[in-house]
Amino acid sequence: MMYPTIPSAQTILLYCSKFNITDIVISPGSRNVPLAIGFASDKKFNCYSIVDERSAGFFALGIAQQTKVPVILLCTSGTALLNYAPAIAEAYYSEIPLIILSTDRPIYKINIGDGQTIDQNKVFGNNILSSSSLMQDVTHQTQAILKSNIQKLIKTPLDKASLKKQQSKIQDFNNNMVSSSFFKAIQSKKPVHINVPFEEPLYDFVSSPSVKISSKSLNFEVSDQKINLDEFKPFFKKQSKILVLIGCSTPNYLSKKNLQILADKTGIVVLKESTSNLNHESFFGNIDQIIAPIETLKNKEAIFSNLKPKILITLGGMVISKKIKQFLRNYPPSHHFHIGLNSPNDTYYVGVKHIKVDPNLFFEKILLQSNVDINYKNLWVEFSNKRHLLHKTFIKKAPFSDLIVFSVLSSKIPVNYQLHVANSSPIRYLQLFKMSHFNSVYCNRGTSGIDGSTSTAVGASIVNNTPTLLVTGDLSFFYDVNGLWNNYVNSDFRIIVINNHGGGIFRILPGYKENKFFSSFIETKHSLSAEQIAKMHGFKYQNKKTKLGLRIALSSFFKKSSAPKILEITTSSKLSSDTLKNYFKFLSRS
Numbered sequence: 003m004m005y006p007t008i009p010s011a012q013t014i015l016l017y018c019s020k021f022n023i024t025d026i027v028i029s030p031g032s033r034n035v036p037l038a039i040g041f042a043s044d045k046k047f048n049c050y051s052i053v054d055e056r057s058a059g060f061f062a063l064g065i066a067q068q069t070k071v072p073v074i075l076l077c078t079s080g081t082a083l084l085n086y087a088p089a090i091a092e093a094y095y096s097e098i099p100l101i102i103l104s105t106d107r108p109i110y111k112i113n114i115g116d117g118q119t120i121d122q123n124k125v126f127g128n129n130i131l132s133s134s135s136l137m138q139d140v141t142h143q144t145q146a147i148l149k150s151n152i153q154k155l156i157k158t159p160l161d162k163a164s165l166k167k168q169q170s171k172i173q174d175f176n177n178n179m180v181s182s183s184f185f186k187a188i189q190s191k192k193p194v195h196i197n198v199p200f201e202e203p204l205y206d207f208v209s210s211p212s213v214k215i216s217s218k219s220l221n222f223e224v225s226d227q228k229i230n231l232d233e234f235k236p237f238f239k240k241q242s243k244i245l246v247l248i249g250c251s252t253p254n255y256l257s258k259k260n261l262q263i264l265a266d267k268t269g270i271v272v273l274k275e276s277t278s279n280l281n282h283e284s285f286f287g288n289i290d291q292i293i294a295p296i297e298t299l300k301n302k303e304a305i306f307s308n309l310k311p312k313i314l315i316t317l318g319g320m321v322i323s324k325k326i327k328q329f330l331r332n333y334p335p336s337h338h339f340h341i342g343l344n345s346p347n348d349t350y351y352v353g354v355k356h357i358k359v360d361p362n363l364f365f366e367k368i369l370l371q372s373n374v375d376i377n378y379k380n381l382w383v384e385f386s387n388k389r390h391l392l393h394k395t396f397i398k399k400a401p402f403s404d405l406i407v408f409s410v411l412s413s414k415i416p417v418n419y420q421l422h423v424a425n426s427s428p429i430r431y432l433q434l435f436k437m438s439h440f441n442s443v444y445c446n447r448g449t450s451g452i453d454g455s456t457s458t459a460v461g462a463s464i465v466n467n468t469p470t471l472l473v474t475g476d477l478s479f480f481y482d483v484n485g486l487w488n489n490y491v492n493s494d495f496r497i498i499v500i501n502n503h504g505g506g507i508f509r510i511l512p513g514y515k516e517n518k519f520f521s522s523f524i525e526t527k528h529s530l531s532a533e534q535i536a537k538m539h540g541f542k543y544q545n546k547k548t549k550l551g552l553r554i555a556l557s558s559f560f561k562k563s564s565a566p567k568i569l570e571i572t573t574s575s576k577l578s579s580d581t582l583k584n585y586f587k588f589l590s591r592s
């Protein structure tokens with residue numbers, strides 16, 4: 003192992019070892035050489051090299067999304083750091099832990115005309131859990147510091163003993179800052195930023211560290227005991243309409259036993275989304291399919307009032323369906339409890355109460371003994387069954403369009419694949435199909451960006467144990483094409499690009515009206531294809547334009563191959579939006 007001679011660089015490396023943070027995504031530069039080579043020279047670190055920092059940010063997010071352990075992002079000084087911003091915001095709102103290490107010039111070289119410098123402090127504003135800067139070591143290049151010393155980094159007059167004392171204070175400060183930032187990222191599952199100033203030379207290394215970090219171990223245990231669950235029991239005593247809504251979550255968020263309890267407890271209505279990753283056939287998985295048609299009915303007030311829950315329980319993260327948000331805002335529950343260690347959102351404006359415990363504990367101690375109105379679920383079943391039959395009838399006759407692409411995909415994606423879906427219409431279309439056999443669906447819903455889906459999927463694919471499929475729209479795909487510019491795309495990686503030549507979502511969002519500016523500035527129509535990109539990055543490529551063609555392509559698409567594959571499906575955005583509108587009209591039939 004090569005330890006940089008700079009004490010603060012050693013400190014970071016030692017704390018990474020101590021906290022077992024081993025995935026390191028490095029973007030090239032000069033200022034970050036001490037850390038980049040320090041990490042790369044130690045076998046315990048898995049180092050990944052990615053040039054484009056925007057892509058590197060999402061790649062790291064993909065890894066941490068799977069492992070739930072912070073991933074280090076390391077970059078040089080200047081604008082490099084700013085390119086992490088989209089991934090950091092996504093990580094912050096999706097509660098995924100990242101540790102951003104930006105290396106910097108010493109403070110006396112900033113804003114004086116030195117190259118590649120910006121003010122790197124707190125650049126992510128409020129979209130990050132914490133931002134801090136380490137103190138510059140005064141024993142490294144003492145003479146260079148003294149030459150400027152405007153900021154009085156070194157107190158003079160100076161002798162050996164005083165320098166040692168000053169450095170010891172700096173070491174304590176840095177130990178504290180690094181360990182507390184790491185602790186926050188691990189504990190809160192959110193991103194943190196540490197800015198680290200280094201003076202040159204940057205290429206000096208030794209074989210063992212000279213700094214000492216604190217040997218104190220930190221307690222990461224979350225104490226459930228502090229929460230008195232009994233105080234919530236009265237809410238669940240009276241016969242109640244209870245609705246559980248599961249947002250973005252992971253497959254094992256609830257134990258199998260509790261999932262079964264939730265399904266069997268007659269009367270509790272469970273709504274889930276594609277990204278909930280908690281499945282049971284008695285859960286309602288196609289929220290928009292149930293709710294959207296009701297909105298057009300004459301007696302919608304009466305129906306929605308009956309479907310309105312008394313108690314809303316939310317689990318997991320972000321909810322995708324706009325329809326459920328509208329419904330619960332217009333017909334608010336009396337109580338909203340958010341269960342789990344992640345942050346609650348007062349999405350429905352009723353004053354969410356956060357029960358910060360492992361959901362399994364809540365289910366065993368409270369929900370098992372709750373008193374549920376058994377007719378409530380029957381009402382949901384009635385609506386759901388009816389819409390499902392209409393859905394099937396419509397799909398049989400519908401023309402080849404984005405909706406039909408998802409209908410075919412929903413039954414053809416092998417269960418052993420991990421599925422990553424881009425924003426925004428792909429994930430919304432997917433929600434219309436029963437995917438209850440599928441337990442591994444991910445989408446960047448923290449901030450719903452189209453800027454990092456490919457990079458995230460590639461990052462996730464290198465740590466999950468299954469093959470990975472990314473389903474994306476054309477704009478999202480072209481936006482994040484640098485997600486393929488790295489050496490980590492496995493041969494079993496698959497991409498399906500649904501190319502409707504622009505942002506098809508804008509034709510299906512409520513309020514859309516065609517006008518002469520729409521095509522250029524909103525839909526951003528284009529005639530690009532993924533073919534040359536596939537060629538450039540060594541992917542096998544096919545393009546299909548019909549349902550039969552798609553079926554034929556899918557029959558071999560998932561088979562093992564020596565290279566990754568892209569399947570581009572060309573659809574018409576006008577026909578697709580018309581078909582979706584007709585679909586919801588058809589579902590509204592009484």
Ligand SMILES: Cc1ncc(C[n+]2csc(CCOP(=O)(O)OP(=O)(O)O)c2C)c(N)n1
Pocket residue numbers: 424425426427428450451452453474475476477478479502504505506507508
């Ligand atoms: C970084 C970012 N910029 C802009 C948007 C707004 N936006 C949402 S969806 C979308 C279009 C996506 O188009 P495409 O990927 O082709 O999928 P389609 O809607 O056609 O299915 C845009 C621009 C966003 N979500 N994120």
